[in-house]
Amino acid sequence: MADLLRQNVRRTIDYTLSDEEYELLSGFFFKKSFDKKAVLAEEGTTCRYVYFILKGSCYSYIVNRQGDKHAVQFAIEEHWITDHYSFFSQRKGIYTIETLEPTEVLMLNRDSYNKLCKTSHLFEHFMRVLMQNSIVALQYRISKTNSESAKDRYLEFSGLYPHFIQRIPQYLIASYLGIKPQSLSRIRKELSN
Amino acid sequence: MADLLRQNVRRTIDYTLSDEEYELLSGFFFKKSFDKKAVLAEEGTTCRYVYFILKGSCYSYIVNRQGDKHAVQFAIEEHWITDHYSFFSQRKGIYTIETLEPTEVLMLNRDSYNKLCKTSHLFEHFMRVLMQNSIVALQYRISKTNSESAKDRYLEFSGLYPHFIQRIPQYLIASYLGIKPQSLSRIRKELSN
DNA sequence: CGTTTGCTTGAATTCTGTCAAAGCAGGTGG
DNA sequence: CCACCTGCTTTGACAGAATTCAAGCAAACG
Numbered sequence: 374m375a376d377l378l379r380q381n382v383r384r385t386i387d388y389t390l391s392d393e394e395y396e397l398l399s400g401f402f403f404k405k406s407f408d409k410k411a412v413l414a415e416e417g418t419t420c421r422y423v424y425f426i427l428k429g430s431c432y433s434y435i436v437n438r439q440g441d442k443h444a445v446q447f448a449i450e451e452h453w454i455t456d457h458y459s460f461f462s463q464r465k466g467i468y469t470i471e472t473l474e475p476t477e478v479l480m481l482n483r484d485s486y487n488k489l490c491k492t493s494h495l496f497e498h499f500m501r502v503l504m505q506n507s508i509v510a511l512q513y514r515i516s517k518t519n520s521e522s523a524k525d526r527y528l529e530f531s532g533l534y535p536h537f538i539q540r541i542p543q544y545l546i547a548s549y550l551g552i553k554p555q556s557l558s559r560i561r562k563e564l565s566n
Numbered sequence: 567m568a569d570l571l572r573q574n575v576r577r578t579i580d581y582t583l584s585d586e587e588y589e590l591l592s593g594f595f596f597k598k599s600f601d602k603k604a605v606l607a608e609e610g611t612t613c614r615y616v617y618f619i620l621k622g623s624c625y626s627y628i629v630n631r632q633g634d635k636h637a638v639q640f641a642i643e644e645h646w647i648t649d650h651y652s653f654f655s656q657r658k659g660i661y662t663i664e665t666l667e668p669t670e671v672l673m674l675n676r677d678s679y680n681k682l683c684k685t686s687h688l689f690e691h692f693m694r695v696l697m698q699n700s701i702v703a704l705q706y707r708i709s710k711t712n713s714e715s716a717k718d719r720y721l722e723f724s725g726l727y728p729h730f731i732q733r734i735p736q737y738l739i740a741s742y743l744g745i746k747p748q749s750l751s752r753i754r755k756e757l758s759n
Numbered sequence: 760c761g762t763t764t765g766c767t768t769g770a771a772t773t774c775t776g777t778c779a780a781a782g783c784a785g786g787t788g789g
Numbered sequence: 790c791c792a793c794c795t796g797c798t799t800t801g802a803c804a805g806a807a808t809t810c811a812a813g814c815a816a817a818c819g
Contacts, residue, residue, distance in 0.1 A: 445705060445708060457698065457705060458702045462702075467709075501690055501693055505650065505654055508697055512639070515708060516660075516661070518708070519636045519741070520630040521630060551712035
């Protein structure tokens with residue numbers, strides 16, 4: 374799909390951009406391709422972009438004091454990803470974002486983001502609804518993390534995001550679910566009986 | 567503070583509402599008082615309002631299959647709370663929101679919320695930034711839940727929200743942190759040595 | 760003043776993590 | 790084209806952390 378961004382706007386706020394509107398909007402983004410394992414944003418340095426995935430996939434993770442990586446978010450085609458903390462505050466990032474495959478993205482920097490929000494009520498609306506949806510998902514994830522067993526969380530995850538199960542290595546899914554790869558392996562073994 | 571809402575707008579988007587703007591805005595809200603343990607929103611029924619706390623405190627929780635309550639969010643003065651999922655989708659709620667003390671709130675229903683967003687770029691901006699801030703906090707909480715021990719999570723929580731420790735019963739804080747009250751009690755004992 | 764509610768503590772159990780090793784698959788270079 | 794390497798998954802034995810069950814206690818409440 375060439376106009377993945379236009380499609381995303383339509384899906385999100387049920388509004389179809391005219392050709393002029395679409396041209397205007399996409400003028401603020403620029404397209405870029407990354408290899409597998411490329412770093413889009415790095416802990417310790419300011420995250421300067423929000424990324425919209427056109428093709429490929431990536432994930433964000435945090436590193437704790439012991440040096441372990443913990444997956445925070447996955448993003449595939451038509452998903453948005455950034456270090457929200459760093460991007461909005463312009464402070465040092467706390468997450469690293471890395472591609473899982475060769476990946477093509479649209480990038481929007483902070484100035485463009487601000488300008489779009491300021492000059493276009495429609496864009497601000499779009500962003501508000503995107504964030505609304507994120508909050509719903511994040512809060513749901515938190516409540517499930519605290520109230521369900523690892524097995525049930527895995528079942529729910531694989532039900533909600535079957536395409537992720539295909540494309541994302543198991544040790545990252547384990548870390549996303551807050552368990553070790555060995556534990557996930559045992560859960561899967563138990564479920565296969 | 568009489569104009570807690572005006573103060574919240576100023577703090578959030580660094581903009582001071584004129585008297586007319588403030589009058590116009592607050593005309594969409596209505597004020598209401600609740601007893602302790604009053605239910606503001608209930609699992610299974612559509613959540614019709616977002617609440618802004620003027621005085622008092624409340625919390626949202628989810629109930630799992632085993633019937634255990636799990637605290638999802640706490641809200642005190644100048645905080646916003648709702649069942650985001652239900653409020654925005656207008657479907658049956660998945661969280662219950664209950665007061666912890668006698669509590670005074672401003673309530674905004676879905677129609678007013680929509681109308682405000684549609685007619686006022688400023689309000690939409692305000693909401694967008696509120697949500698942006700929520701996402702930062704929620705994502706941070708998820709990453710810490712998955713990467714830190716219960717002890718470290720408690721230490722961080724009590725450092726970030728010392729006022730919560732004062733006002734919120736320990737068993738709810740335990741549930742917010744994803745552990746049992748007995749475990750939190752043991753953690754606190756260990757920390758006091 | 761008795762009842763309820765929340766916090767603490769102990770002992771036994773269950774679940775997840777840790778450590779170590781082996782198996783497996785895909786990719787690379789000889 | 791095959792052998793090897795590397796990264797990921799699986800498995801087993803054991804250690805450790807959190808839960809469960811149960812009891813006791815103190816403060817708050819009606």
